[in-house]
Amino acid sequence: MTLIEAIILAIVEGLTEFLPVSSTGHLIIATALMGIEPSAFVKLFTVAIQLGTILSVVILYFKRFFRSWSFYLKLFVAFIPAAIFGLLFSDEIDNMLESPMTVAITLVLGGIVLLFVDKWFNAPRIDNSDNISYATALKIGFFQCLAMIPGTSRSGATIVGGMAQKLSRKAAAEFSFFLAVPTMFGATAKKLLDFYKDGNQFTADQYNILFIGNLVGFIVAIIAIKSFIGYVTKYGFKAFGWYRIIVGGIIIVMLLSGHSLSVL
Template identity: 75%
Template structure:
C-alpha cells in the first residue's frame, strides 16, 4: 500500500469503528475507490489497526477500568454469545463475508431500524452502564451476535441491545465501546496468528505502515468517540440511520453497475 492508502484506511477505521455505521461497509467503499488489492497484508492491516482504536477507549475511559472487578465480569458475560456463535458457525459467517451485497443490504436494514430506535426505547432508566446486571449484559451480548452478519455493525447492534435494556443512549454507547475491547483484541490476535501460520512475514515497510495506521486510528477514534457521544446524547440516532441507508445504497449501486468490490 501507498502512504496515502494507509492514511485513508486508518482514518476510515478510526471514524467508523465505534459509530453505528459499519466499518466494514466503509472499508469496502474506500478500497474500491482507491483500487486497493486484498492482499494478505492489506487484510491484516485492516484488522490490526483496531489496536489503535482499542487504545483510544482505554485512554478516554481509563478510570472506568479501575472501579470494580464486576465490570470485567459483565464484559465477559456479554462477549460469550458472539464467541460461541462465531465458533459454531464460522463457515457460514465466512461465506457471508464474501458478499458485499450482504453488507449493502444489512446497512440499509440497520439504517431503517436506527430511524425508529429512539421512539421505540424512549423511557431509559439506567444512565451508567455499571448499573446493569448480568442478565442485561447477556442480553446485550445476544444483540452483538447480529454483528456476525457483515454490515450490521457491532456498535449498532450492541447500542440497540443496550437501549432495549433501558440504558440511556449515552450509557448504551459507552457499554458498546467497552465491549468492543475484548472482541476487537481477540479478532486482532487471531488475524495475526493466521497471517504468520500461513507463512507470511512482515518487512520493515509493512511494520511502519502498521505503526502509522494504529497511530492515526487512535487519534481519529478519540475525536470520533467524543463527537459521537455528544451528538447521540442530544439528537439520537436518526441521522446515523439515514447515513447507513445512503452508504448501503452506494454499495448496492456499485455492485449493480458492475464494480468488483472486495471485503477485506
C-alpha cells in the first residue's frame, strides 16, 4: 500500500465513520477498487486509522468527556456487548471483512431501514444523551453488535438503537459518537496485539503511513461530524438510505455480472 492509497483510505474513513453508511464497508470497497492486497498491515491499517477519528470526537465534545463519572459508566455498559461478541466471533468477522458481496447486501438492507426509521421512531422523549439510563445504554450496545457484519454501519446501528429507545436524532447521533471511542479503541488495540502475536513488525514507512493516515482521518472526521449533526437534525436519514441502496445495488450488479472491483 502506497502513501497516496493510505491517504485515500483515511479520507474514506473520516467521511464515513460517523455517517450511517458503513465505514468498514466503504474501506473494503475502496481497497478492492484500488487493487490493494489484503496483507496483515493493510488489515491493521483499516482499523488503526480509527484512532484519528476517535480523537476528533474527544476534541469536538471535550467538555462532555470530563463532566461526570456516570458518562463513562454508561459508555462502558454500552460497550460490553460488542466487546464480548467481538472476542467470541473475531475469526468469523475477519472472514466477512474480505467479502464485497456481504458489504453490498448489508448496505442495501441497512438502506431500506434508514428510509423508514424517521417514521418508525418519530416521538422522541430524550433530547440529551446525558439523560439516558444504564438500561438504555445497554440496549444500544446490543444494537451496536449488528455492525460486526461488514456494511451494516456501527453508527447506523447505534443511532437506530438510540432512536428505538426514544432518543432524538441529535441525541442518538451524539451517543453513537461517544460510544465509538471505547469501541474503536478496543478494536484497534486487539488488532495491534494480533498483529504482533503473528510475528509482524512495522517498517519505518508503515509508521509514517499510520501517522499520516490518522492525521488525515482526524481532520476529515471533524468536518464530517459537524456537517452530519446539522443535516440529520433537520432532514433525517432518508438520503443516507437511498445512498446505501444505490451503492450496494451497483456493487451487487457488478459482482453478479462477473466484473471485478479491482478496476483502478
